[in-house]
Amino acid sequence: MPVSLQEIKKLVRRGEGQQIEFKRKVAHPEKIVREIVAFANADGGYLLVGISDEGGIPGLKYAEEHDYLLKKAIDELCRPALSYKSEIVPIDDNLGVLYYFIKPSKRRPHYALADTTQAYGKAYIRVGDKSIQASDEMRQILKQSRRTKNIKFTYGENEKKLMEHFKFNKTITLSEFVSIAKIPGIVASRTLVRLCLANVLTIQPLEKGDLFTLKESF
CATH class of the missing domain: 1.10.10.10 (Winged helix-like DNA-binding domain superfamily/Winged helix DNA-binding domain)
Structure with a gap:
């Protein structure tokens, strides 16, 4: 079943936290990859793009382009590769919200590269509403x-x-x-x-x- 706008609103009402992260747009996809890696290394979570920090739902114009950029970054900058579910949830004929669901991974720890020239990345873990770099012990x-x-x-x-x-x-x-x-x-x-x-x-x-x-x- 496709994700509905009502389900998006329900997640937004919960606010950012251990398993929910909002992004207004895909301006820096390499930074968003850190959030996805952090979810995979912890309890899993939902990434919603097209949502303001205050919990508004302005949505995205050209949501398909934002979705393409983010998926490309995930494929190129996550090590090892991780699985996720994604959808574009329409608000109206011109606007949409990106919905990404990341499960806790059995292949963790996952690492996020800063760019494609890097051989090694950094591991991140979700703590509350933040994604922080994991220590050697973690x-x-x-x-x-x-x-x-x-x-x-x-x-x-x-x-x-x-x-x-x-x-x-x-x-x-x-x-x-x-x-x-x-x-x-x-x-x-x-x-x-x-x-x-x-x-x-x-x-x-x-x-x-x-x-x-x-x-x-x-």
């Missing part, structure tokens, strides 16, 4: 969670220091763990990633540095 968790199950870990000195920290604090950062345990950053990073994969910790991606939290069951 990328490893996304990558390894595709193929690892029932992760076990050794409860050594580093883990003991970490658990002591959680007796008096709700969260910890990578740099705090390095300082507390007096270990190299790469060792701290691997430890935190392993504990997230083992469902001992959860990671909250943030622009200024991820926060790690002990799960309630522990």
Whole structure:
């Protein structure tokens, strides 16, 4: 069934957030690709083009051209390729809204290239109404969670220091763990990633540095 204008209005009323992003037009398609990659790396989401930041629906003239430019950018700038559903939803005879639905990907992490000359791109993840660059730890968790199950870990000195920290604090950062345990950053990073994969910790991606939290069951 085609997406209706009423369905678009319903999504717009929800406002921008973890799974919804508005764009007025496709002025910089390479930047919009970051949003699509972020959705694929997180919980999936809806990208609506032809919507103002305030939630108005002015639509797009020549919506087919905007759709072509965005699809071309997705094909050229996403690594690995990702799948999505797209439609042009008409407002009237002259205007339309682009509707893109992106599922959470089983091939994550996906990367967005800045242009076609780049060999490597950057991974993004959706956090609230923003798409932020994923940290090394977040990328490893996304990558390894595709193929690892029932992760076990050794409860050594580093883990003991970490658990002591959680007796008096709700969260910890990578740099705090390095300082507390007096270990190299790469060792701290691997430890935190392993504990997230083992469902001992959860990671909250943030622009200024991820926060790690002990799960309630522990």
